Amino acid sequence: MPKRKGSKKISPLEFIKIWQRAYTVSEVRRKTKLDIRAIRGRVFYYRRKGIKLKALLHAGYDKSI
Numbered sequence: 001m002p003k004r005k006g007s008k009k010i011s012p013l014e015f016i017k018i019w020q021r022a023y024t025v026s027e028v029r030r031k032t033k034l035d036i037r038a039i040r041g042r043v044f045y046y047r048r049k050g051i052k053l054k055a056l057l058h059a060g061y062d063k064s065i
Contacts (some may be wrong), residue, residue: 015042024057
């Protein structure tokens with residue numbers, strides 16, 4: 001799948017800061033310009049490495065990741 005238009009490389013530290021300040025996954029997506037699968041992959045990877053990331057809501061859903 002091609003990258004989203006305007007996507008850029010986001011460092012792990014920058015991604016974590018954006019995640020921790022966000023309220024929804026959609027907000028993270030807007031700020032990082034990453035695909036939702038890339039975001040979920042990073043979150044899964046960082047949590048497996050022991051990094052504590054807060055649960056965020058999906059916009060329009062009551063499920064959190």
